[in-house]
Each structure stands twice: as C-alpha cells, then as structure tokens.
Amino acid sequence: MKKKITLKQIARELDVSISTVSKALRNSVEISEDTRLKIQAFAKLYNYRPNNIALSLKNRKTKTIGVIIPEIVHHFFAKVIRGIELVANKRGYNVIVGLSNESFDKEVINMQMLANGSIDGFILSISKETLQHQDYHHLTETINQGMPIVMFDRVVNDIHCDKVIIDDLKGSKNAVYKLLKNGCHNIAIITTKDYVNVGKLRTQGYLEALEDFKIIADSKLILKVDDELLSEDHLDSLEAEIEQLFRDNKTIDGVFAVNELYAIIAMKVARKMNLKVPEDIQFIGFTDGVLSKHATPSLTTVSQHGQLMGEKAAGLLIDKLENEEDEERFQTIVIETNLIERESTK
Amino acid sequence: MKKKITLKQIARELDVSISTVSKALRNSVEISEDTRLKIQAFAKLYNYRPNNIALSLKNRKTKTIGVIIPEIVHHFFAKVIRGIELVANKRGYNVIVGLSNESFDKEVINMQMLANGSIDGFILSISKETLQHQDYHHLTETINQGMPIVMFDRVVNDIHCDKVIIDDLKGSKNAVYKLLKNGCHNIAIITTKDYVNVGKLRTQGYLEALEDFKIIADSKLILKVDDELLSEDHLDSLEAEIEQLFRDNKTIDGVFAVNELYAIIAMKVARKMNLKVPEDIQFIGFTDGVLSKHATPSLTTVSQHGQLMGEKAAGLLIDKLENEEDEERFQTIVIETNLIERESTK
DNA sequence: TAGAGTTGCGAAAACGTTTTCGTGTTAAAA
DNA sequence: TTTTAACACGAAAACGTTTTCGCAACTCTA
Numbered sequence: 002m003k004k005k006i007t008l009k010q011i012a013r014e015l016d017v018s019i020s021t022v023s024k025a026l027r028n029s030v031e032i033s034e035d036t037r038l039k040i041q042a043f044a045k046l047y048n049y050r051p052n053n054i055a056l057s058l059k060n061r062k063t064k065t066i067g068v069i070i071p072e073i074v075h076h077f078f079a080k081v082i083r084g085i086e087l088v089a090n091k092r093g094y095n096v097i098v099g100l101s102n103e104s105f106d107k108e109v110i111n112m113q114m115l116a117n118g119s120i121d122g123f124i125l126s127i128s129k130e131t132l133q134h135q136d137y138h139h140l141t142e143t144i145n146q147g148m149p150i151v152m153f154d155r156v157v158n159d160i161h162c163d164k165v166i167i168d169d170l171k172g173s174k175n176a177v178y179k180l181l182k183n184g185c186h187n188i189a190i191i192t193t194k195d196y197v198n199v200g201k202l203r204t205q206g207y208l209e210a211l212e213d214f215k216i217i218a219d220s221k222l223i224l225k226v227d228d229e230l231l232s233e234d235h236l237d238s239l240e241a242e243i244e245q246l247f248r249d250n251k252t253i254d255g256v257f258a259v260n261e262l263y264a265i266i267a268m269k270v271a272r273k274m275n276l277k278v279p280e281d282i283q284f285i286g287f288t289d290g291v292l293s294k295h296a297t298p299s300l301t302t303v304s305q306h307g308q309l310m311g312e313k314a315a316g317l318l319i320d321k322l323e324n325e326e327d328e329e330r331f332q333t334i335v336i337e338t339n340l341i342e343r344e345s346t347k
Numbered sequence: 348m349k350k351k352i353t354l355k356q357i358a359r360e361l362d363v364s365i366s367t368v369s370k371a372l373r374n375s376v377e378i379s380e381d382t383r384l385k386i387q388a389f390a391k392l393y394n395y396r397p398n399n400i401a402l403s404l405k406n407r408k409t410k411t412i413g414v415i416i417p418e419i420v421h422h423f424f425a426k427v428i429r430g431i432e433l434v435a436n437k438r439g440y441n442v443i444v445g446l447s448n449e450s451f452d453k454e455v456i457n458m459q460m461l462a463n464g465s466i467d468g469f470i471l472s473i474s475k476e477t478l479q480h481q482d483y484h485h486l487t488e489t490i491n492q493g494m495p496i497v498m499f500d501r502v503v504n505d506i507h508c509d510k511v512i513i514d515d516l517k518g519s520k521n522a523v524y525k526l527l528k529n530g531c532h533n534i535a536i537i538t539t540k541d542y543v544n545v546g547k548l549r550t551q552g553y554l555e556a557l558e559d560f561k562i563i564a565d566s567k568l569i570l571k572v573d574d575e576l577l578s579e580d581h582l583d584s585l586e587a588e589i590e591q592l593f594r595d596n597k598t599i600d601g602v603f604a605v606n607e608l609y610a611i612i613a614m615k616v617a618r619k620m621n622l623k624v625p626e627d628i629q630f631i632g633f634t635d636g637v638l639s640k641h642a643t644p645s646l647t648t649v650s651q652h653g654q655l656m657g658e659k660a661a662g663l664l665i666d667k668l669e670n671e672e673d674e675e676r677f678q679t680i681v682i683e684t685n686l687i688e689r690e691s692t693k
Numbered sequence: 694t695a696g697a698g699t700t701g702c703g704a705a706a707a708c709g710t711t712t713t714c715g716t717g718t719t720a721a722a723a
Numbered sequence: 724t725t726t727t728a729a730c731a732c733g734a735a736a737a738c739g740t741t742t743t744c745g746c747a748a749c750t751c752t753a
Contacts, residue, residue: 096444098444
C-alpha cells in the first residue's frame with residue numbers, strides 16, 4: 002500500500018526544494034527543462050495529486066457547495082440535486098448534501114457543520130418546521146459572514162439572497178384554466194396548510210382562476226390537508242378525507258391537487274367510487290414525478306422542472322463565488338412551469 | 348458583514364499568543380481561570396468556530412465520506428443516501444455525493460476529484476458501464492492508497508473491501524415461490540442483460556425456484572431487456588416487447604420483474620389486454636418504491652431496504668475509519684429481503 | 694536565601710500547498 | 724576584465740489549527 006505522495010517527499014527523493022517541485026509541476030518557466038521533466042516524470046510515476054485540503058486552506062476556497070434539502074427520497078428534490086451536481090461538476094465543484102428532514106434543528110446543525118470552512122456557499126430549500134417557526138437567524142448569520150446562499154422552491158422573501166423559484170400562482174392558474182376549459186364546473190382543490198408557502202400560492206392560483214371564469218369559490222371544495230399526518234402511514238386517513246369530500250359533493254367534476262401524491266390518491270378514491278377518469282372527473286396534480294407518468298390513467302401535471310432549477314441555482318451560486326465584485330446584487334430566477342397533458346384530463 | 352474570526356485575531360485583540368487562545372478554548376489546565384474565561388467570553392461574543400479545513404489538514408482526516416452512485420433520481424438510491432446521511436451525521440461526518448450517471452468515465456473522474464484528500468472513505472455502487480467494461484483499476488488504486496471503500500448493491504467480488512448487499516438469489520426465489528404457491532404455472536420473468544450482476548442473480552433465483560417446483564424453464568418466457576434503451580423515452584419499445592411476449596404466450600399467469608418499473612409497465616400492458624390482475628395474471632416486482640405502493644392495483648414487491656443498506660454501509664465505513672487496527676478484515680453484510688404483499692398477487 | 698517545584702504562557706513545528714523574493718552562478722555586454 | 728543581465732533554484736511566509744517543549748516568574752521548603 003503506497004500512501005499518497007506529497008511535494009515534500011518528491012523534493013526529498015529528487016534532492017531539490019519543495020518550491021522547485023511545485024513550480025516544475027505547474028510548468029513554471031523558472032525551472033530548467035531538465036529538472037522540470039525529471040520532476041514531472043517522477044510525479045507521474047508516483048501518481049502525484051495535490052492535496053485538496055491543503056489547497057483549500059491556502060486559497061481559502063473549497064470548491065465545494067453545500068446543499069441543504071428537507072428530504073431526498075422525493076422525486077423533485079432528487080431532480081434538483083441532479084441539476085446542481087451536473088453544473089457543479091462541470092465547473093469543478095463538489096456537492097455536499099445535508100438533509101434537514103423537515104426539522105428546524107437539523108437544518109441549523111447541518112448548516113453550522115458546513116459553514117465552518119467546509120464549503121464556499123449554500124443552496125437550500127428550507128424545512129417546513131423552519132417555515133412554521135419563521136426563525137431564519139441561521140440564514141442571516143450565514144449571509145452576514147459573507148457566505149453566499151441561493152434558495153430554491155421554498156424561499157422566504159425577507160431573506161436577501163439569490164433565489165430560484167417557479168411561478169406557483171401562474172402554474173396552478175393554468176392548471177385550473179385547463180380544467181375549466183375542459184368543461185369542469187365544480188373543481189375541488191386538495192392543498193396543504195397555509196404556512197407552506199407554495200401550497201398557499203397554489204391555492205391562490207386556484208381561486209384566481211375560478212374568479213377569472215366568474216365562478217364563486219366554494220369553501221367546501223377546498224381541502225386543506227394537515228401533512229403532519231402524512232408520514233407515509235397516515236395515507237389512509239387522507240384517503241378517508243378525500244372520500245368524504247367526494248361523498249359530500251357529488252357534483253365535483255375536476256380536482257386540482259398541489260402535489261402529485263394527493264392527486265394520485267384522489268384519483269384512486271374516485272375510481273373506487275366508480276367514477277370514470279377523465280369522463281366523469283378530471284385530475285391535475287402539481288409537481289411532475291414518476292407516479293404521474295406511470296399511474297393508470299397517467300396524470301396530467303404541472304411540471305416544475307426540478308433539474309433545471311438545480312442547474313440555475315448552482316449557476317447563480319458559482320457565478321457569485323467567482324465574481325466577487327457585484328457582491329450585493331441579488332436576482333430571482335423564475336422558472337416557467339408547463340402543463341404535461343396525460344390521460345387524467347380530456 | 349463580519350467575516351469569520353480566527354484564533355490569530357482573537358490572540359491579537361486580547362494580546363495573548365495563539366497557543367494560549369487555542370488552549371483556553373479547549374479548557375486546558377495550563378491556562379489560568381482568568382485568561383481562560385476572558386478568552387472564552389470573547390470567542391463566544393464573536394461566535395468563533397474552528398476552521399474545518401485547517402483541522403482537516405492538521406488531523407489528516409476530513410470527517411467526510413464520499414458517496415458515488417449511478418443515479419440519484421431513483422427511489423432506491425435516494426433511500427440509501429438517506430440511510431448513509433443519517434448515521435454519518437449522527438457520528439459527526441458529512442456526506443459528499445458524486446453521480447456517475449451510469450458512466451465509467453464520470454465514475455472515475457468523480458472518484459479522483461474526491462480521493463485527493465477531500466474525504467476519508469468511499470461508499471459506492473458502481474455504474475453499469477463499469478460493470479460492462481469490468482475495469483476496476485480506480486477502485487483498486489483507491490484501496491491501495493489506504494482509502495477504505497464500502498460497496499453496496501452492485502458490488503464486484505474480485506474487489507477486496509467491505510460490502511453491503513441483499514440476497515438477490517433468495518429474494519427472487521421467494522418471490523417466484525409465492526407466485527407458484529399462488530397457483531401460477533407459467534411464470535415469465537422480465538430481467539436485464541446479464542452483465543448487471545443483480546439482474547443475473549435474480550434471474551438465477553427465478554430458475555432455481557422453478558426447478559424446485561419441478562417446472563422446466565421455458566426460454567420463451569425469459570425477456571432480457573436491453574436497458575441501454577431504457578432512457579425514459581424508450582419505454583414504448585419496452586411496452587411493445589412485453590405485449591409481444593404476452594401475445595406469444597397466452598398461458599402466462601404470473602410475471603416476475605427484476606425491478607419495479609418493469610413490473611408496473613408489464614401490469615399496464617396486461618390490463619390493456621383485458622387481463623384481470625390478480626385473477627388472470629399475478630405480478631411481483633423487485634425493489635420496493637413509490638410506484639409499487641401507489642399503483643392500482645398496488646404491486647407486490649421484494650423490499651430491498653435501501654435505507655438500512657445505507658445505514659449499514661456508513662456504519663461499516665466509519666468503524667473502519669475509526670479503528671485503524673483491524674485494517675485488513677473485510678466483511679460482507681447481507682440484508683434480508685422480504686416480500687411486501689399487495690394487490691397484484693392473490 | 695538557595696534550591697526545588699509549580700504555574701502560566703509563548704515559540705515553534707507540523708499538516709501540504711503556492712508564491713514572493715532573494716541569491717548564487719553563468720553568460721553576455723562594455 | 725569588469726559590469727550587467729539572465730537563469731535556476733531555494734528560503735520563507737502564508738492559510739488556521741493543535742500540541743510539544745521550553746522558560747520565565749512565582750511559591751514553597753529547608
């Protein structure tokens with residue numbers, strides 16, 4: 002087992018100084034061709050690679066970006082990471098991942114673990130608990146220390162940083178338009194509690210779409226799911242709630258759900274109640290994932306372009322890292338959503 | 348914007364030496380209580396945190412583990428990462444993720460990027476291309492340099508390192524048993540080309556199960572999918588292949604697929620052909636994911652326990668990192684699979 | 694009051710780089 | 724032959740830590 006070789010060892014072996022070795026390997030003109038070639042040959046032979054940590058310390062940059070997300074077993078976030086990794090890698094950066102698991106404390110701890118020099122900047126989507134607490138001191142502190150942050154999807158407006166979002170309002174509005182144009186008159190929405198910003202916006206889009214069509218929203222058709230209960234096991238109760246919704250409102254002929262899973266489950270309930278999709282009732286979900294594509298019938302969804310969001314976020318961050326000048330200019334990139342039409346709508 | 352403070356700055360401000368500051372903050376008895384408290388107060392005020400990179404350089408360990416996987420937009424791998432992150436975090440480690448995207452070159456590059464001091468050890472599942480090339484020099488080199496590696500799921504036997512796998516043979520055997528016991532007589536298998544080890548093993552399990560029931564395997568019922576074609580878009584051709592299989596073999600009453608997606612698609616085809624699931628034909632897939640759970644009918648699957656695999660892998664690696672003594676003892680942990688019975692079987 | 698022991702702190706090395714600056718040797722110019 | 728310039732290399736600092744060792748300045752003890 003030959004351990005990794007260092008400049009010092011090469012220097013000793015070849016009886017030159019460390020500086021000479023370093024310069025030779027970087028093709029400095031200061032070094033004669035003779036010694037240069039000799040050193041390079043030796044380095045190649047022993048497969049020399051500069052130690053990254055030493056470089057990081059010297060350059061005071063790590064070429065690593067930290068990503069904090071609430072959950073990784075989630076199609077959307079996985080796609081975002083893929084996007085981040087793609088451009089990070091292309092531009093010579095590594096990606097270090099921290100999971101908050103939707104917990105405020107874990108988010109804070111994770112950020113602290115990374116903010117002590119391990120990374121050059123953050124890309125993050127904040128946890129639901131943080132959104133609820135509305136405690137963002139860890140973000141402001143990080144920013145104050147001069148570490149750039151890019152937020153995506155679940156952003157908070159008060160925080161002054163780059164952001165990548167989708168137009169939730171417009172996206173859901175378009176989805177509901179689609180249902181309306183397809184002849185639906187009684188459209189229900191399955192959404193989250195309001196503290197989840199994206200849920201709130203999507204609900205608002207739903208309401209505005211109805212208004213545009215001169216339809217008065219019926220609060221009985223708005224189901225706000227408490228997704229504390231949604232920990233994989235409590236899906237049954239969600240199913241029951243939806244079934245109740247359908248029973249109480251037999252006229253429902255369209256459903257818009259703020260995420261894929263809600264839509265799929267609603268569709269399942271509908272079919273169990275012998276409603277025909279899309280003839281009797283049509284469905285659209287937000288956030289395109291595997292389920293939508295492979296369900297039967299496949300689900301019409303609003304695509305969020307997770308990978309693109311990741312790419313944009315990484316691009317923003319690296320740009321900021323590499324151009325120290327325009328430090329204080331922040332931008333918000335809005336990704337266009339689009340409707341992927343499948344079998345659940347006419 | 349107050350940049351992060353260093354020992355040197357504290358020392359200068361308080362007019363003591365760097366060593367004194369360092370010792371005071373680590374509660375050394377060498378330092379008088381007076382100065383100790385003064386320094387600690389000052390450090391707290393300025394929110395001092397030791398620079399991680401400097402520590403890494405000094406200690407020659409980074410407390411970071413590198414994870415290389417072929418794909419992250421994949422339920423199984425995401426689960427594994429979650430498991431890794433869970434125990435890594437609990438034990439004070441960070442996780443840095445590299446995606447090979449099933450490409451040999453990207454796998455090599457990614458490993459090289461990380462092996463230069465950025466991490467203490469690897470957890471990886473190798474790409475299909477690497478499996479095809481059977482070129483594992485990057486693995487052996489890494490190991491030779493003294494960097495521990497833990498392989499999971501897609502492992503290669505020749506490489507001498509810790510491993511975490513499932514018993515693919517037994518898992519698929521049990522699945523096929525289940526179909527046989529449920530009265531199936533003509534069981535088809537949808538599998539991958541043989542170079543994917545897990546596919547091969549699962550196929551073998553299928554064959555052995557049949558043999559145990561004194562059934563002679565029929566090669567016409569073995570569909571080996573060329574998953575070069577499987578890049579999301581070519582699913583149609585897969586569907587066509589499966590449809591052909593069903594048409595050519597009307598007697599098929601059970602299907603075992605080596606992954607979730609194949610099973611779901613096969614089920615879709617069957618239903619399109621007006622076969623009743625599970626009455627006319629039963630399905631079992633390998634690898635439990637979101638699709639299996641939420642499909643209608645939901646799919647009976649062999650659960651791979653991805654998260655547990657991740658936890659075990661991280662545990663193995665960190666144990667190795669923290670006990671230098673027993674360097675040369677490698678173990679292979681086999682995770683038991685189990686059958687999750689759902690609606691696609693009787 | 695001399696010697697011994699204790700206390701409190703600082704200097705310096707080390708981790709592995711890169712880079713600035715200085716210096717000795719040789720070759721060219723005066 | 725002397726001055727100057729070019730060349731080839733080394734010493735040292737710096738990044739931010741931790742830790743070993745040395746050394747003053749005390750406080751006891753005899």
